[in-house]
Amino acid sequence: MKTDPSLHDAGARRHLSLSDLYRGESATVAGLVESAHIDSGRDASQSLITRLRDLGFVPGARCEVVARMWPGGNPIAVRIGGSTFALRRAEAAAVRVQLAHEPGVARDPGPRAGASAVAA
Numbered sequence: 001m002k003t004d005p006s007l008h009d010a011g012a013r014r015h016l017s018l019s020d021l022y023r024g025e026s027a028t029v030a031g032l033v034e035s036a037h038i039d040s041g042r043d044a045s046q047s048l049i050t051r052l053r054d055l056g057f058v059p060g061a062r063c064e065v066v067a068r069m070w071p072g073g074n075p076i077a078v079r080i081g082g083s084t085f086a087l088r089r090a091e092a093a094a095v096r097v098q099l100a101h102e103p104g105v106a107r108d109p110g111p112r113a114g115a116s117a118v119a120a
Contacts, residue, residue: 016099018063019076019092026064027097029057029080034094048094056080057095 015030032049057063057080066084067077075086 014098015096017093018065018078018087018095018097019089021065021097021099023065023068026062026100028100029059029061029063030096030098031059032057032094033096048091052091052095055085056083062100063095063097 016027018027018029021027032052034046034049061080063078063080065076066079069075069077072089074089076089076092077084077086078092
C-alpha cells in the first residue's frame with residue numbers, strides 16, 4: 001500500500017482512518033492513502049483519491065462524522081467544508097485524519113468501525 005509522504009512527518013501525532021471515527025467526532029485531514037479495500041485495482045484506487053481530493057479531503061481540512069448508518073456503520077455521513085457526503089467505509093479508510101480535541105464537546109460513545117452503529 002502506497003502512503004502519502006505527508007503522513008511521515010517526524011513530530012506528527014498518530015493518524016487514524018476516517019472510517020474509525022465515532023459519530024460526532026471531528027478531525028483534521030492529514031492525507032490520503034491508496035486503499036487495499038478497493039476491489040478494482042490501482043486505477044480505481046487512484047480514481048478514489050482524486051475524487052476525495054475534489055470533494056475537499058485535502059490536508060488541513062476539518063471534517064466531522066455526522067452519522068453512521070446501520071447495519072455495520074456503512075455508509076458514513078461526513079461533513080467537510082459546507083457539504084455533507086456519504087462515504088462507504090472502504091472509501092473513508094483512504095482518508096487519514098488527526099482527531100480534533102475540543103474541550104467540553106461530548107461525542108457519541110458508539111462503536112468504532114466494524115461494530116453495529118447508531119443512525120442519526
